[in-house]
Amino acid sequence: xxxxxxxxxxxxxxGEKHTLPVDNRxxxxxxxxxxxxxxxxxxxxxxxxxxxxxxxxxxxxVVSCLQLAVAAEGxxxxxxxGVADGDRLHPVQQAFLDLDGYQCxxxxxxxxxxxxxxxxxxxxxxxxxxxxxxxxxxxxxxLTADEIRERMSGNLCRCGAYVSIVQAVxxxxxxxxxxxxxxxxxxxxxx
Numbered sequence: 314x315x316x317x318x319x320x321x322x323x324x325x326x327x328g329e330k331h332t333l334p335v336d337n338r339x340x341x342x343x344x345x346x347x348x349x350x351x352x353x354x355x356x357x358x359x360x361x362x363x364x365x366x367x368x369x370x371x372x373x374x375v376v377s378c379l380q381l382a383v384a385a386e387g388x389x390x391x392x393x394x395g396v397a398d399g400d401r402l403h404p405v406q407q408a409f410l411d412l413d414g415y416q417c418x419x420x421x422x423x424x425x426x427x428x429x430x431x432x433x434x435x436x437x438x439x440x441x442x443x444x445x446x447x448x449x450x451x452x453x454x455x456l457t458a459d460e461i462r463e464r465m466s467g468n469l470c471r472c473g474a475y476v477s478i479v480q481a482v483x484x485x486x487x488x489x490x491x492x493x494x495x496x497x498x499x500x501x502x503x504x
Contacts, residue, residue: 318336318337318338319334319335319336319337320334320335320337320383321333321334321335322335322382322383322386323386324344324349324382324385324386324390325387325388325389325390326345326349326351326390326391326392326395327390327391327392327394327395328389328395331349333348333349335348335382335383337381337383338381339381339382339383340377340378340379340380340381340382341368341370341375341377341378341380341381341382341384341385341390342354342356342359342366342377342378342380343382344382345368345377345390345392351392351394353392353393353394353422354366354367354368354377354392354393354422354423355419355420355422355423356378357378357419357420357423357469358378359378360378360379361376361378361379362469363420363423363468363469364376364420364423364424364427364467364468364469365419365420365422365423365468365469366378366423367422367423367424367426367427367467367468368390368391368392368393368426369389369390369391369392369426369429369430370385370388370389370390370391371388371389372389372391372430372433373430374426374427374429374430374431374467376467391426392422392426393422393423393425393426396425396426396429403425403429404485404488404490404491405425405428405429405432405481405482405485405491406425407485408480408481408482408484408485408488409421409424409425409428409477409478409481411481411484412477412480412481412484413474413477414474414477414478414480414481414482415472415474415477415478416470416472416473416474417471417472419471420468420469420470420471420472423468424465424468424470424478427465427467427468428465428478428481428482428485429491431461431464431465431482432482432485432486432491433491434464435453435454435456435460435464435486436453436486436491438452438453440454441460441463441464442463443457443459443460443462443463443464444460456483456486458479458483461479461482461483462475462479464482465478465479465482
């Protein structure tokens with residue numbers, strides 16, 4: 314008899330536990346959308362290349378179309394539905410809204426989840442491929458437009474709203490609730 318490829322898992326999504334039976338080959342994206350009705354996370358390429366399905370897994374961004382649901386068990390999953398604080402939008406959501414960081418809106422949930430993580434990575438001093446000086450003693454690099462573009466490069470926008478997206482990420486990064494106190498040079502040249 315062949316071993317079973319199905320089982321029950323418990324996923325913690327946006328602070329709420331969900332137990333569901335799944336085939337072990339089910340992606341996190343399909344579990345979110347098809348099994349739990351969390352359709353804010355979008356299915357784009359289904360190959361991990363467009364970023365439309367980006368969610369946060371323990372605060373780190375992942376493309377959920379390549380993440381197996383069973384591998385997310387016991388970890389904290391945050392989808393676009395969970396980033397706001399009640400009726401108060403997350404600062405990244407508000408910046409996208411204020412600066413038109415979207416057009417058709419299809420990629421926007423993944424862009425926002427990715428931007429939240431990118432801002433946190435930057436604030437923690439993680440370098441990117443655009444970081445000129447990666448030595449620890451150099452400190453946190455300025456969050457320039459080039460830094461933002463590089464950090465957001467895994468998320469594609471077919472409408473081409475990139476200028477507004479970069480501006481929205483820069484504005485959100487200035488929010489003290491996200492990155493703590495920053496000086497004005499931290500986002501110099503990002504707009």
